[in-house]
Amino acid sequence: MKIIDAVHVFFDYMRKDENDKIEEISPALSDMNLEIEKGSFVCVLGHNGSGKSTFAKMVNGLLLPREGSVYVADMDTADDELLIKIRETAGMVFQNPDNQIIGNIVEEDVAFGPENIGVPTAEIRDRVDEALEAVNMTKYKDRSPGKLSGGQKQRVAIAGVMAMKPECIILDEPTAMLDPKGRKDVIRTVRELNKRDGITIVLITHYMEEAVDADRVVVMDGGRVVMDGTPREIFSRVEELKALRLDVPQITELAYELRKAGMPVPCGILRKEELEEVIMELLFEGDKGSCDSTDTDGTEPDLGTDGTEPDLGTDRPEQDLDTDREDKSEGACQ
Amino acid sequence: MIRDITIGQYYPTDSVIHRLDPRVKLAxxxxxxxxxxxxxSIVGYVFAGAALLAVIRISRIPFKYIVRGLKAVVILLFISVSFNLFLTPGEEIFRLGxxxxxxxxxxxxxxxxxxLIYLIIGSSLMTLTTTPNQLTDGLEKSLGFLNKVHVPVHxxxxxxSIALRFIPILIxxxxxxxxxxxAxxxxxxxxxxxQRARAMVPILVPLFISAFRRAADLAQAMEARCYHGGAGRTKLKPLRYERRDYIAYLLVALYLVVMVVTRWL
Known part of the structure; x- marks a missing residue:
């Protein structure tokens, strides 16, 4: 079942002068189509101006499409009557933690959403406690949000959304202003909500490392979806991503460079452990020729090392020297 | 230096006064x-002073802490006392030039x-025992009748309450x-x-721009969390009178009666 469905969505930002005459139109979304399955963890990537934040605001009904429609759990965001229901179903977490906390005390902030939709007092209490527990912030419930770290504030913001019992949470670069520790905490929290409570997560981010564990990665450029697939599929297409001015996770990049340098490393390595394993196997493979005793493992590495690969490897670096890296597609796994 | 500004200073301890409904404290x-x-009459002032002292004792706020609050108004006190002292016509006691x-x-x-001293102590006792949030809640509830004449109380x-939350951030x-x-x-x-006033301009301009940006962000975040004004809103901690609140009202009424009576003493 799909929870979010964007159909041929167009949107432009307009800049007007004092006389309300349109000075400049900059298109933000042009013919965007995206369906998101209930319960999935989707990561949206794209460089600045690719339209990913605009899309996030569309889902929440903060912006309405100029053309096309966005449906959240089969409700059209253009329908004014449904707006509150839509915002209840699809909660949103923004980039700046300070600018989205309304309450002067953590638990009061978490209660803000349920208060707005008229939940009875006793139930608000339960929901607040539950939401704070879900993001592991219960012991801070009486604190002033100003005294929390960035990561903690962001978790409070997530709790604020959770207290509305949403089916889906859209996070618009929630970790952009956080330190590495805060970033990790927020991502772990989000992943837990997805796995444990089955909340659909749409994570918009700049950090490729955060996309590795998603079920699905969507890459946006120029206001539309240009790539869509599992993290392994997407990060195998290193050259394409680079053409879109996007990076790949560090470890994927390393594997890619190794491959280009002639090592038979498979495409789309996402985690350190995977690369370690591959390299260890390659080392043992190399040793087997000279010294049989080291190969105690006995199993044949299933990651392709057939006879042709080493040959391929030797002439690749030479090619590399005189061809432009950006344009070269031969090295990429397609 | 600028961080030293404290607004609505609240003294956090646990006392009956702290736990009273903010509406009781306001009234x-x-x-x-x-x-x-x-x-x-002097009797009246002594009685008011005694009542004030009793409330201070019950509130468990150190007396010194309250007196320190008076320092800020010493000049005001001095001016009003000297005006009254020297400019009131009547029977002369002595003369200085x-x-x-x-x-x-x-x-x-x-x-x-x-x-003046009672006035300042009395009102600071309220802010010392009530969080700014409770205070706004109390005001919202007790001024609720103004809604009928289209004052947007909520x-x-x-x-x-948003202003209070953003004061430390803007500071x-x-x-x-x-x-x-x-730098x-x-x-x-x-x-x-x-010259000093002019030097503040390069601070104010970026400050205002950032405040507006924050306001826009906050408005969006509030909307995203279904905020649509006060209609149909419920509360996590609704104000409800307890027994102690009624007792407090009763005591205040008694106090008022005594004060009125002292007029004729």
């Missing part, structure tokens, strides 16, 4: 202030000083901007008043 403070102008002190002057000056209360930001300007050679501490 009592108002009534106390009025009562100070009802009485004209062209300044003469009258019996009536001495009397009004003394009463004025006592009234919206005003919401603005107040921090001002500090940051000042340091950034100082580039700005000078805020020398020159005459005009």
């Amino acid at each position: 009592s403070t108002m009534l106390f202030l009025i009562s100070l102008f009802l009485t004209e 062209f300044l003469k002190v009258t019996r009536e002057g001495l009397r009004t000056a003394l009463y004025m000083a006592v009234r 919206e005003i209360a919401m603005m107040m 921090e930001e001002t500090d940051k901007i000042m340091k950034a300007q100082m 580039r050679g700005a000078d805020f501490d020398t020159g005459n008043l005009m």
Whole structure:
């Protein structure tokens, strides 16, 4: 079942002068189509101006499409009557933690959403406690949000959304202003909500490392979806991503460079452990020729090392020297 | 330096006064202030003082802490006392050059000083025992009747509580901007008043821009969380009168009666 469905969505930002005459139109979304399955963890990537934040605001009904429609759990965001229901179903977490906390005390902030939709007092209490527990912030419930770290504030913001019992949470670069520790905490929290409570997560981010564990990665450029697939599929297409001015996770990049340098490393390595394993196997493979005793493992590495690969490897670096890296597609796994 | 500003200073301890409904505290403070102008006799002032002392004791706020709050208004106190002392016409007691002190002057000056001190202690007792949030909640609820004449009470209360939340954030930001300007050679501490005022412009402009940006962000975040004004809103901690609140009202009423009676003593 799909929870979010964007159909041929167009949107432009307009800049007007004092006389309300349109000075400049900059298109933000042009013919965007995206369906998101209930319960999935989707990561949206794209460089600045690719339209990913605009899309996030569309889902929440903060912006309405100029053309096309966005449906959240089969409700059209253009329908004014449904707006509150839509915002209840699809909660949103923004980039700046300070600018989205309304309450002067953590638990009061978490209660803000349920208060707005008229939940009875006793139930608000339960929901607040539950939401704070879900993001592991219960012991801070009486604190002033100003005294929390960035990561903690962001978790409070997530709790604020959770207290509305949403089916889906859209996070618009929630970790952009956080330190590495805060970033990790927020991502772990989000992943837990997805796995444990089955909340659909749409994570918009700049950090490729955060996309590795998603079920699905969507890459946006120029206001539309240009790539869509599992993290392994997407990060195998290193050259394409680079053409879109996007990076790949560090470890994927390393594997890619190794491959280009002639090592038979498979495409789309996402985690350190995977690369370690591959390299260890390659080392043992190399040793087997000279010294049989080291190969105690006995199993044949299933990651392709057939006879042709080493040959391929030797002439690749030479090619590399005189061809432009950006344009070269031969090295990429397609 | 700028961080030293404290607004609505709250003294966190646990006492009956702290736990009272903010509406009780608001009303009592108002009534106390009025009562100070009802009485004209020394008995009345002694009684009011005793009542004030009793409340301070119950609130568990150190007496010293409250007295320290008076320091800020010493100058105001001094001015009003000296005006009353020297400028009240009447029977002359003694004279200092062209300044003469009258019996009536001495009397009004003394009463004025006592009234002002009580007034300040009384109202600071309210802010010391009530969080700014409770205060806005209390105001929203007790002024709710104004809704009928189309005063947006909820919206005003919401603005107040948001302003309170953003004061520390904006102060921090001002500090940051000042340091950034100082690092580039700005000078805020020398020159005459005009020059110093002019030096503030490069602080105010970025501060305002950032405040507007924050306001836009916050508005969006509030909308995203289904905020649509006060209609149909429920509360996590609704204000509800308890037994202690009724007792407090009763005591305040008794106090008022005594104060009125002292008028004729």
